[in-house]
Amino acid sequence: MNKLNGIRLNHRKNTENSPTEEFHLPARVKIPMSMTMGASCQPLVKAGDMVKVGQKIGDSDAAFSVPIHSSVSGTVTAISDYRTASGAVCKAVEIETDGQQTVSEEVKPPVVTDRNSFIKAVRESGACGLGGAGFPTHIKLNPKTPVDTLVINAAECEPYITADYREMIENSADVIGGIKLVQSQLGIKGVKLAIEANKPEAIKKFTKMAEDDDSIDIVTLPSSYPQGAEKVIIYNSTGRIVMEGQLPSDVGVIVMNVSTVAFLCRYMHDGMPLVRRRLTIDGNAVSDPKNIMTVIGTSFRELLEYCKTDMDSVKKIVAGGPMMGMSIPDADMSVVKTSNALLAFDRYDQRKTSACIRCGRCVRVCPMGLMPADIDRAYKIKNIEELRKLKVMLCMNCGSCTYVCPANRKLAETNQLAKTLIPRK
Amino acid sequence: MNKLIVSPSPHDENYMKTSGIMLNVIIALIPALCAGCYIFGWRVITLTAVCVSSCMIFEYFSRRIMKRSNTVTDLSAVVTGVLLAMNLPVTLPYWMAVIGCFVAIVIVKQLFGGLGQNFANPAITARIVLMVSFPSAMSHWIQPASYEYDAVSSATPLAMGEGAELPSYLDLLLGNVGGCLGETCALALLAGGLYLAARRIISLAAPVAFIGSLAALMAIAGEDPLYHILAGGVFLGAFFMATDYATTPITFKGKLVFGLGCGIITFVIRKFGSYPEGVSFSILLMNILTPYIDQMTRTKIFGAKEAEKNEG
Numbered sequence: 001m002n003k004l005n006g007i008r009l010n011h012r013k014n015t016e017n018s019p020t021e022e023f024h025l026p027a028r029v030k031i032p033m034s035m036t037m038g039a040s041c042q043p044l045v046k047a048g049d050m051v052k053v054g055q056k057i058g059d060s061d062a063a064f065s066v067p068i069h070s071s072v073s074g075t076v077t078a079i080s081d082y083r084t085a086s087g088a089v090c091k092a093v094e095i096e097t098d099g100q101q102t103v104s105e106e107v108k109p110p111v112v113t114d115r116n117s118f119i120k121a122v123r124e125s126g127a128c129g130l131g132g133a134g135f136p137t138h139i140k141l142n143p144k145t146p147v148d149t150l151v152i153n154a155a156e157c158e159p160y161i162t163a164d165y166r167e168m169i170e171n172s173a174d175v176i177g178g179i180k181l182v183q184s185q186l187g188i189k190g191v192k193l194a195i196e197a198n199k200p201e202a203i204k205k206f207t208k209m210a211e212d213d214d215s216i217d218i219v220t221l222p223s224s225y226p227q228g229a230e231k232v233i234i235y236n237s238t239g240r241i242v243m244e245g246q247l248p249s250d251v252g253v254i255v256m257n258v259s260t261v262a263f264l265c266r267y268m269h270d271g272m273p274l275v276r277r278r279l280t281i282d283g284n285a286v287s288d289p290k291n292i293m294t295v296i297g298t299s300f301r302e303l304l305e306y307c308k309t310d311m312d313s314v315k316k317i318v319a320g321g322p323m324m325g326m327s328i329p330d331a332d333m334s335v336v337k338t339s340n341a342l343l344a345f346d347r348y349d350q351r352k353t354s355a356c357i358r359c360g361r362c363v364r365v366c367p368m369g370l371m372p373a374d375i376d377r378a379y380k381i382k383n384i385e386e387l388r389k390l391k392v393m394l395c396m397n398c399g400s401c402t403y404v405c406p407a408n409r410k411l412a413e414t415n416q417l418a419k420t421l422i423p424r425k
Numbered sequence: 426m427n428k429l430i431v432s433p434s435p436h437d438e439n440y441m442k443t444s445g446i447m448l449n450v451i452i453a454l455i456p457a458l459c460a461g462c463y464i465f466g467w468r469v470i471t472l473t474a475v476c477v478s479s480c481m482i483f484e485y486f487s488r489r490i491m492k493r494s495n496t497v498t499d500l501s502a503v504v505t506g507v508l509l510a511m512n513l514p515v516t517l518p519y520w521m522a523v524i525g526c527f528v529a530i531v532i533v534k535q536l537f538g539g540l541g542q543n544f545a546n547p548a549i550t551a552r553i554v555l556m557v558s559f560p561s562a563m564s565h566w567i568q569p570a571s572y573e574y575d576a577v578s579s580a581t582p583l584a585m586g587e588g589a590e591l592p593s594y595l596d597l598l599l600g601n602v603g604g605c606l607g608e609t610c611a612l613a614l615l616a617g618g619l620y621l622a623a624r625r626i627i628s629l630a631a632p633v634a635f636i637g638s639l640a641a642l643m644a645i646a647g648e649d650p651l652y653h654i655l656a657g658g659v660f661l662g663a664f665f666m667a668t669d670y671a672t673t674p675i676t677f678k679g680k681l682v683f684g685l686g687c688g689i690i691t692f693v694i695r696k697f698g699s700y701p702e703g704v705s706f707s708i709l710l711m712n713i714l715t716p717y718i719d720q721m722t723r724t725k726i727f728g729a730k731e732a733e734k735n736e737g
Binding site (some may be wrong): 004009010159231232235241242243244245246295300314315316317318322323325326328329330331337343345348351353355356357358359360363366367368369370371373374391393397399400402404405406407408410412413416 | 429430431432433434435436437438439441443444446494495496499501539540541670671675676715723724725726727728729730731
């Protein structure tokens with residue numbers, strides 16, 4: 001089996017041995033109504049309402065939506081407009097906390113009798129992919145074609161981030177529990193728990209825990225970026241190739257993030273929906289990098305200040321990893337379900353872009369085997385036919401090409417722009 | 426608090442810049458240059474200095490006249506200057522070297538759009554232009570270790586007639602033979618090439634295919650393969666010209682094809698042509714074929730469906 005291309009990054013997993021710290025309850029939270037892929041939710045509460053922890057405060061009838069629950073108990077002060085990291089505007093529910101964290105009566109363990117009730121329960125949990133992309137979990141767990149393999153994505157291939165790693169070390173029983181849950185509900189035969197080689201502790205731990213279970217296979221992935229990309233992790237753990245235009249379920253695979261399965265396990269026991277999450281706070285402007293567990297809706301600024309960040313020196317804040325995360329315009333944005341990391345830097349890339357020297361580094365590193373330098377040229381002359389031939393639509397924006405380019409050309413960005421030229425069928 | 430900078434991902438930076446790559450190439454050329462200096466004397470240094478400085482000056486002014494950004498700092502002109510110098514006989518008059526630099530930088534490189542846009546290797550093309558313009562000056566070889574430049578003329582190993590006493594392998598390895606000032610010491614060139622490969626600046630695909638195919642063909646033709654790869658400009662061409670980014674194919678497969686083509690053409694010229702040396706011509710000819718090789722050796726895209734035939 002050929003290995004797919006990848007790049008060696010400086011991992012900077014500074015927080016891998018920092019146990020998760022519980023963040024104090026913020027005085028107010030702002031919960032955006034759009035956190036996941038798909039339609040944004042309509043607020044179910046209005047200013048002045050009292051809310052409790054776990055109470056549903058936003059939902060939508062759209063097929064691709066996930067309900068949103070209050071992460072705190074307190075009073076709704078306003079329903080405001082909120083600009084998300086991707087630039088879209090949605091509503092946000094602002095809540096002043098009462099410090100009691102009273103749990104809502106709605107919160108009780110779900111009753112699961114068959115696959116339908118399981119999928120329904122998963123939707124009600126508000127779960128989405130916690131690795132960053134935020135794909136609605138209830139849709140992922142309801143594939144149209146039969147699935148025989150569950151791949152658990154525990155690669156965490158981006159630098160800095162250790163949130164999934166801490167989940168594996170601190171809540172390993174939940175991880176295994178979640179795997180068994182999904183396995184039994186969907187009737188899946190084999191499980192591949194795929195962990196990158198730079199996490200030997202986690203590999204050791206799960207190899208021991210899965211010793212007596214023949215259906216769970218621990219896969220050690222090479223320590224090269226991007227191992228966690230869906231098509232890459234499927235190929236490297238099962239050898240199956242997800243063809244252009246196919247979904248993983250078309251080749252009999254479902255890929256789930258390791259923290260997501262662990263969350264599902266806890267939800268089945270206590271019925272508490274997704275209202276808290278762990279995120280890694282790091283970056284060279286952060287003096288005291290940490291892993292923090294906090295309620296959804298916490299302001300990024302409070303977290304950064306808590307981690308002793310000199311806010312005056314910060315020039316760039318990234319929500320997510322440094323390779324695929326989004327730089328945000330405002331430190332007062334909120335922690336959402338998909339926030340796996342918060343990075344603050346006191347500098348940014350100021351190099352000028354120069355001419356392509358045809359060194360071929362971008363071609364060498366592309367995990368999909370694309371030729372970014374050629375796409376760059378075809379994009380410049382708007383040659384749509386050529387862009388189609390070069391299969392620019394297969395680019396997953398992992399950023400490896402931009403990262404290695406000695407001329408500092410923004411190749412990954414160009415790929416995304418080139419995609420917009422190709423008319424959708 | 427500052428205004429936050431918002432830019433598309435990735436936000437992590439890599440520190441290998443164009444100038445860093447060029448600097449590594451210069452470092453890799455130093456052993457061969459030192460060897461040349463030891464073999465042919467101090468004029469190696471002055472000739473190289475003339476080439477480097479005139480290349481930089483041509484680069485600066487041609488960019489200025491064309492109202493383009495200044496690119497002297499990317500060091501590519503320095504590399505061209507050193508490479509061109511290494512392709513010249515040590516006795517070449519300075520003004521001829523300056524003409525070579527003009528051809529390399531202004532005509533071959535900048536008129537086609539500058540770094541990365543030129544279709545032919547500037548140093549190789551300049552050498553060929555000088556060779557056809559000043560044939561006697563460009564084939565005025567002096568005996569190694571002779572510091573009186575005009576005293577003795579000698580032939581390069583490849584131009585030696587039948588019956589002449591050929592230099593030993595050791596002399597060829599150490600460069601103790603007549604030839605261009607930077608091409609004679611195979612050992613120093615090999616060291617530079619391996620350094621670049623170890624730093625992952627170049628791929629060894631083209632050099633190995635080039636040297637390998639030339640040796641194989643020479644062996645089949647009944648010639649001494651080792652002699653042919655060590656003599657002349659094979660090592661300089663294979664490691665430093667057949668690996669030039671702008672003028673050779675991008676993919677591994679393409680580089681193999683390129684090297685193979687260079688080996689075959691060099692063999693044909695040396696064996697059947699009237700020129701004793703064929704490396705420059707072979708690389709230039711393959712430079713011209715590079716866009717076609719690139720078209721035919723594209724990468725295999727992961728999970729891509731075959732293009733539908735009736736499309737469009």
